[in-house]
Amino acid sequence: DIQMTQSPSSLSASVGDRVTITCQASHDINNNLNWYQQKPGKAPKVLIYDASNLETGVPSRFSGSGSGTVFTFTISSLQPEDFATYYCQQYNDLLTFGQGTRLEIK
Amino acid sequence: QVQLQESGPGLVKPSQTLSLTCTVSGGSSSSDGFYWNWIRQHPGKGPEWIGYIFNSGGTRYNPSLKSRVTISLDTSKNQFSLKLTSVTAADTAVYFCARGVTTIGDYFDTWGQGTLVTVSS
Numbered sequence: 001d002i003q004m005t006q007s008p009s010s011l012s013a014s015v016g017d018r019v020t021i022t023c024q025a026s027h028d029i030n031n032n033l034n035w036y037q038q039k040p041g042k043a044p045k046v047l048i049y050d051a052s053n054l055e056t057g058v059p060s061r062f063s064g065s066g067s068g069t070v071f072t073f074t075i076s077s078l079q080p081e082d083f084a085t086y087y088c089q090q091y092n093d094l095l096t097f098g099q100g101t102r103l104e105i106k
Numbered sequence: 107q108v109q110l111q112e113s114g115p116g117l118v119k120p121s122q123t124l125s126l127t128c129t130v131s132g133g134s135s136s137s138d139g140f141y142w143n144w145i146r147q148h149p150g151k152g153p154e155w156i157g158y159i160f161n162s163g164g165t166r167y168n169p170s171l172k173s174r175v176t177i178s179l180d181t182s183k184n185q186f187s188l189k190l191t192s193v194t195a196a197d198t199a200v201y202f203c204a205r206g207v208t209t210i211g212d213y214f215d216t217w218g219q220g221t222l223v224t225v226s227s
Contacts, residue, residue, distance in 0.1 A: 034212075034213040034214075043217035043220055044214070049211035050212075089213070091212045091213070094166065094168065095155040097152040097154070097155070099151065
């Protein structure tokens with residue numbers, strides 16, 4: 001099984017801040033990684049696929065990078081609607097999600 | 107625009123079988139380039155992939171649940187279903203159906219709203 005470890009597990013930030021979340025895979029997953037945003041009571045929504053590709057309609061302040069075992073997800077300038085939980089998900093070997101990063105308002 | 111909707115009992119007794127159906131609207135479950143997933147989420151935890159089925163009928167399951175899971179597809183009804191046997195309280199979770207897309211990348215592009223299933227006597 002491939003384990004996905006996100007850090008930090010929670011993060012407090014202010015509107016306008018730049019934030020970065022890291023996801024580490026237990027094995028090399030090439031660039032087979034996606035990032036999702038989830039708001040309370042809602043299903044996750046894909047933001048980034050294949051590690052660095054922005055899903056259609058997603059604002060350009062979201063970005064992703066990485067390959068192999070270490071990946072990063074960045075929001076360049078936080079907006080009020082960005083406060084949510086973010087998950088990474090690998091699909092190199094079956095499908096596994098990280099445990100999530102909860103982004104809270106400071 | 108494709109939409110997914112889960113349906114099924116919200117309460118299941120321990121040792122019984124959890125059965126859920128996902129209805130696909132606005133698109134076809136037999137289209138190429140897609141696969142049909144069940145995913146669950148325990149409170150405060152990350153999503154847990156349960157398994158998927160292709161329009162060919164081929165399936166893959168999470169090894170931790172494989173012995174108890176069956177996913178089936180009925181293209182005539184545009185539905186796919188989940189059966190999870192011998193449930194315990196640990197199976198209490200919100201269950202989502204989701205479409206996986208493989209035409210560009212490989213990710214879940216459409217989700218149902220989720221349905222809470224509680225296992226309790």
